[in-house]
Amino acid sequence: MYRHNEQQLSFDEFFLPFGGHLRQDNRWVRLSGQIPWDLVEELYVLKLRNDFGAPAHSARMAFGSLLIKERLGLSDEETVAQITENPYLQYFIGLKGFQNNAPFDSSQMVYFRKRFPIEAIDRINDAVAVAPVREKLKKTDVPRNPDPPPATGEPERNATDSRQQSEPTQPEATPNQGKLIVDATCTPADVAYPTDLNLLNSAREKAEKIIDILHAARRDDAVKPRTYRKKARKRYLAVARKKRPGRRKIRKAIGQQLRFLRRDLGHIDTLSEQVSLSVLPPRLYRDLLVITELYRQQKTMYERRVHRIDDRIVSISQPHIRPIKRGKVVADTEFGAKVSISLVHGFTFTERISWDNFNEGTELIDNIERYKKRFGVYPASVHADKVYRTRDNLRYCRTHGIGLSGPPLGRPRKVTPENREALKAARQQIRQDELDRIPVEGKFG
Known part of the structure; x- marks a missing residue:
């Protein structure tokens, strides 16, 4: 139940028992x-x-x-x-x-x-940020000047790919305004670094706990199924405690844990015929479903001798988390949600959040269209890294008169006396575009 009786208070009306008033500039x-x-x-x-x-x-x-x-x-x-x-x-x-x-x-x-939910937060964020950004666009932004045409004898491909040659085929009624900065990153989740051996060991321990609960719920005096938990734990520690175990030892240990887990899941299937799984706590029943899928994935990778599978589970407690391949030196693979954001005049807008990996380069056109929907105009320039600079995105930006940062596609132009100054100006513009893109990195930090 909800009562619609909340009104915006004036800071003068707020009661302070010790006297005085609230400061208006707080x-x-x-x-x-x-x-x-x-x-x-x-x-x-x-x-x-x-x-x-x-x-x-x-x-x-x-x-x-x-x-x-x-x-x-x-x-x-x-x-x-x-x-x-x-x-x-x-x-x-x-x-x-x-x-x-x-x-x-x-x-x-x-x-x-x-x-x-995230949809409600986005609507509130847009309502707070759109009005001041529109005012800034009217006061400060000036459309960018196109670069001079390419020098004589230069291939037409370079002219087509160049950001500065993106002239609109049909002039817009309203000139483009503002700078749109886009980027994507992976937000790290609070999970331990997943390894196949550790995941299987955790799954086995949870399966043993489920067996204990199901056996305790039986009314007869049947013998408790053997789980070999001490032996399984000992074999796991024999490899986990080594500083640098070899590949063969790791594979052998994974095979052992798979067989222990297969035996435990078989016992659970047998016990479930005698005792309803409803005796399990909801969280543990959910873990059982995750463990079953985890066993299938790990068994498939073990048999095929591969280390990749679709929708790979990296955490039993958070099965929605997926590995995100980043290709960075510090962290080649990260675990968490991938988020794509846009930055306009210091205001950050969340464009997409997904637990599954996606190519942010394919999201650029949607980001620009949302910019148009929010502020009524297309941006004068878009600042992004090279992954956004695809032929489809370049073609779209040329159609709408939008400058897309970054070097032209294809091989670099040959420097000649005729185009030396033009190429120098283009390099300076590319460097300036990279400097303009720096603020979005601070938003992630």
């Missing part, structure tokens, strides 16, 4: 005036039911608490403690006056997060 007072609380409440109510239950906390209290937590980098418990001690934070979450008691229990933060 960051939380100013921030409260920038958030569309009506939209926040509209999205918040969609996750509630009005036919039964106690009244829920206000939308402002829920969203404001989440914003305080993320902005200050606090835990749920520390967030509630800071709100209890700070009158400005209490004003920010919509209280009528300062109070010494905690406005809610820290466990409520879990439900607040569930009531604001």
Whole structure:
């Protein structure tokens, strides 16, 4: 149940028992005036039911608490403690006056997060950021000048691929404005580095726990199935404790753990015919489903002598996480969600989040179209790394008069006295485009 009675407070109306008034220039007072609380409440109510239950906390209290937590980098418990001690934070979450008691229990933060999915956060973010960005576009941005045509005798391919030759085939009614900076990264998940041997050992231990629960639920005095857990543990440690075990030893250990796990899963199938799996805790039943799929994947890779399979499970507790191939020197493979963002005048917009790997270069056209939908115009230039510079993207940018950063596709041009100055200017422009792209790296950091 929800009561629509929350109104935007004036900082002068906020009651302070020890006298005085809130400062108008305080960051939380100013921030409260920038958030569309009506939209926040509209999205918040969609996750509630009005036919039964106690009244829920206000939308402002829920969203404001989440914003305080993320902005200050606090835990749920520390967030509630800071709100209890700070009158400005209490004003920010919509209280009528300062109070010494905690406005809610820290466990409520879990439900607040569930009531604001990523789609709702994106709508609120757009509502906050779009208006000021549009004002900046009108005041500061000037369309970029195209480069001079290529020198005589240069191949037409270079002229086609060059970013500066992207003249619109049909002039737009509104000139392009602004710089769109796009990039993608992998957000690391909080999981241990997955190895096949460690995953199989964890799966075996959970399977043994499931066998213990199912056997204890049987009414007869049947003998408990043998699991060889001590022997399996000993053989696992014999390899896991080695600093640099060889490939043959690792493969042999994986085969042993696969056979131990196969025996345990067979015992679980037999016990499930006598005892319902409903006796398992929900979390453990979920783990059983994950372990079954993990065994299938590991067995397939073991038999085929490969180290790759589709939708590979790298964590039993978080089976949705996938390995993301990055190709970097520091971390060739990362584990977590891949996120694609765009940066416009300091405002960051989340374009896509996916647990599965994707080619961010194919997302550029959609990013530009969302820019057009948000701000009413196409960007004057797009700044991205080389993975975005495909022929389809270049063709699209030429059609709409958008400059796409980066060097031309194909072989470098031959330097001649006629084109020396033009190539020098092009290199300077490419360097400037790379400098303009630097701010997006700070957003990831």
